[in-house]
Amino acid sequence: MKNRPITYSKNIFIPVTNVCRNKCAYCGFRRPAEHKDAFLMTEEEIIPVLKRGAAAGCTEAMFAFGESPEQNPEFMKRFGKQLNDAGFKTVIEYTEHLCRLTLDYGMLPHVNGGVLSFDELKRLAPLNASMGLMLETTADVLAHKDCPGKIPAARLEMIENAGKLKMPFTTGLLIGIGETRNDWIESLQAIQKLHGKYGHIQEIILQNYTPNSGQENSTRELKAPTKADMIDLILLTKNTLTPDITIQVAPNLMSPLELIQYGVTDLGGISPVTIDYINPESAWPKIEELRNLLSSKGYEFKERLPVHPQYVKKGWYGADTKELIEKLADADGYRKTDGL
Template identity: 45%
Template sequence: MIPEAEEYGVDVEFDEREVERLLSVTPDDVDAASGLTYARNVFLPLTTACRYTCTYCTFYDVPGQASLMSPENVRETLRLGADAGCTEALFTFGDEPDERYTEIHARLDEWGYDDVLDYLYDVCEIALDEGLLPHSNPGDLTEADFARLREVNASMGTMLETTADVDAHAGGRRKTPGQRLNTVRAAGRQNVPFTTGILVGIGESWRDRAESLLAIRDLHERHDHVQEVIVQNVVPNERSDFETPDLGTMRRVVAMA
């Protein structure tokens, strides 16, 4: 059972034969890609505030140290990106800041916004005004959130990371696989082109990796909306001592995907 999947009404199930098939895959079983494609994007970390405190994450800053890009800074960065030949504006930030981030909330209120998602809507409009396609990674969202934000986004995304209950997500403000899968499903129900993926090396097993990939496939087959699946390795940092997965591990996981 996927942690908290039942709470969110997510009914993803795994065919044991499919799990075993993925676990048997090796890099030699997969043909090399005929070519590589990419999108030039300008990276905009809208805020480093996040309600979660995942131990492997180096992106978020603690309350009192978190930053928030101003509209002027956003437009300036977008113009620099456009001048450099970028076609996409990648807006990323931690999941909606909670009550601990009083300074972030006060600044948003000063600018006339109820929350960071209202602000995201407007900066996406700035990106469109500057000729760039917005792609937003705002964390867990509801269908209502997606319905509104799809008006100003070419695509959106949130990493599933894993369907397993891992210590890396432990704590009073913990993200859960059920909630993440609910977000992936909500994007599909609102016809939002979506990027998601798994994080390798945060305490999950090989079976967890297989099940995570199958969960993504299952939701995509229902809603036809997953445009990209990221296979990302964890990196050691001052907050945790997770070891970076070796090349052999990453090649095998990519082959499974």
């Protein structure tokens, strides 16, 4: 085996709501609140997913959902009563409850709900093993027209606030949305600057824009990157970021094997239970198939928790997750394989 393991997390994906204040041109997940397919998941819908995840041995529940949906008056008209009847005023309050529920089922929450205020981050941090927000780009691109949450300064501020809270953080770049190669470099430098100050960036996702049939506002600036583009970005990332930041690609969006040889070390959350709701037309590969493929090339495919091993060992994670992390992690901070 080669010395460097390729890591992944076994997870479930819970899309709490697909209503979002942003109107990204490339998004196939978002729906306006008045759309027939808009939803706010109920606890009764979420509990069976938690049970299935626990039964499948998943350790991560990723809560990804639309940003600040309450800013859309139609959301509150349609879903406000559902929230209030459940005892909550906001989606963040509801998510806090869902995180507690997740811990009860033996899985670790990882929330990625768009730009959150410092107070919202502070509220959720104790219940999360790690949290996330894609920077995407520091560029002003047409694909982000009518997207108040995609202002780069706002996203960088949240990433910095996570650092102030010592919250292990996942961020990343999305390429093919109208940005340039120089924008890649500027975005990577911005991430490294924050990591140099706080030391909390556990991984960077390098995500290629992938067309999907659910897009509402496609523009001509959108262009699916080639494998050569991704290799170029991986090499730039290796040369810009310190090696303690894991480089991740999504194995359902581009075949990972060739990318690994250029510096990718992680394949992110892979679910045996739920689909990728952001890219629903791109199915997850089977974990065992990936393991066999990587093994044939001399790589160990090693399961981790949603908080990366170095942060497990440092004790950087939400206080309420400590007991479960100590149960799930081995001495090196990876997923324990026996004795659970």
